[in-house]
Amino acid sequence: MSSDGSVKTYILRRLIHAGPLLLCVIVFNFTLIHLAPGDPIESLIGEFPAPDAYVEEMKRAFGLDQSLHVQLWLYIKAILKGNLGFSFYYREPVLTVILERVPATLQLMVPALLFSVVFGVVLGVLAARKPYSLSDNSVSSFALLGYCVPVFWLGQMLMLVFSIKLGWLPSQGIRTLGAELQGFAAFGDRLSHLLLPVLALSIRHMAINARIMRSSMLEVSYEDYITLARSKGLAEKKIVAGHMLPNALLPVVTIIGLDVGFLFTGSVLVETVFGWPGIGRLMYESILKRDYPVLMGTFMITTVLVVVTNLIVDIVYLWLDPRVKYDRKK
């Protein structure tokens, strides 16, 4: 693929498009700082008793006594240098605070993404095999319900059943506090803490993926090349796995990029329910503590992560789509 010029320019073009988006986000944050009631310095520092010297330094650094366009320029420059401000609650630079929390959120999101794509695809294929049969109807009802239930309530209900009533799984945190576990026991402890939040987070996306997969399998099944494969006498399994799946998967791949954005959303809520120490929990605490720099920084970092994932998904799509390969050969 690397030898191909058109794919390269396509990716380059996508990268160039991502630039203005990030600039828009920075300008937006800047506007918000100035729109917020009260002194902009409050939004830049958060509602904490910061030392006077620091307040003065911030005022000078962001040119708060100068005209707006100078301020905007200074703000953009600071952000691009990776200076997202300082959190007085955590007593650390915002970037450090956020990056410390990213791994915990990824620990939730990556399994949830895998889980929702794999099971969503399987359910969708099962449902599409016999439209309006019992299996189709049960998958479709599950998909509809999964789509309508608020993710944080689902988390609460899972906790109620599996932690409180049955006592099978822990309800809070990322691992058992104070327990000195080693090796396999530590892994099992982590896994037992992971199970409920991942389940709560993935069901909605599993439902969406199942719905999309079902309709795209049905759509593909009307294509001429499937009729041809059938008339050649190919086994049904081979038709599904070899001819239908690769084509029907494309819409699911497309929405993975969007999924990542929504998974971040879900993780804020699920982390709040399960006391999971990731970005979401950080955001919740920052809302309570009015730690605005952290809130703005989190928005910026997640936007970057979502844009990057979308780019990766686009590249994977190019690589998967049989039609693109066909064009390239020409």
Next chain:
Amino acid sequence: MRPYEFWWRFRKNRAAEISSYCILLFIVVAVCASWISSYDPFALGNEPFLPPQRDHLMGTDDLGRDTFSRVLYGTQVSLMVGFLAAATSLIVGTAVGSVSGYFGGLVDDVLMRATEYVLVIPRFFLALLIVALLGTGITKIILVIGFLSWPEIARVVRAQFLTFKEREFVLAARAMGMKDWKIIFAEILPNAIPPAIVVGSFLVARAILLEAGLSFLGLGDPNYISWGMLLSDAQERIWYSMWLAIFPGLAISLLVLSINLFGDGVNDALNPKLKEK
């Protein structure tokens, strides 16, 4: 399509018909909340943490407030935010989509790029940020949700404009010297409204979930009772009074489910051919 024909097609989908009655019921509950509930939702003084029973159908909370009354009043905020936010999206999205689709060229490029941006950014985080910084009034929440959800509408409306602007009746109108704005409003827009309404009905459901999420994180309007707020209060107390968490969540799920089924039904009724395929 005449109204009775639409209703006839719509009713063929039983789930959609039942869901439309459910939505109606929710609306009645929201309007008549003060008559239905026998307790003031803010009144303290009942015994705290009562499990569901005859006098308190959904039990009471930590301050002895009647959960049933609170869930009833919560309907008001959810419906208000859902419908008004979706209406805002509908207006903004239709404006953007029409201009983009009708004029094309550079205007289209710029507007579609903006649409793409709003679709890509983590919108819930943006909503959190705006509400946290600018304050948690109900009008602000409605506007924030509305202004973050228009891209879906804009895309649908634009697609309709692209199909219709080269049709004979539009070309004829242009040949007769009709002004652009009149062609947009009188000729093309009526054709773009039905699909936009379908998308809009799904946005109502999403706005309700979004508002619930915001108020679950403590960013709802503190002057109103909302289901998300009830669930947020229940979070700490779920170990010993689970009824506080069960009922508000059921209410959100049922309302969102009804609206989605209703949207599906409207979609099927407007596009009878799709269903038969």
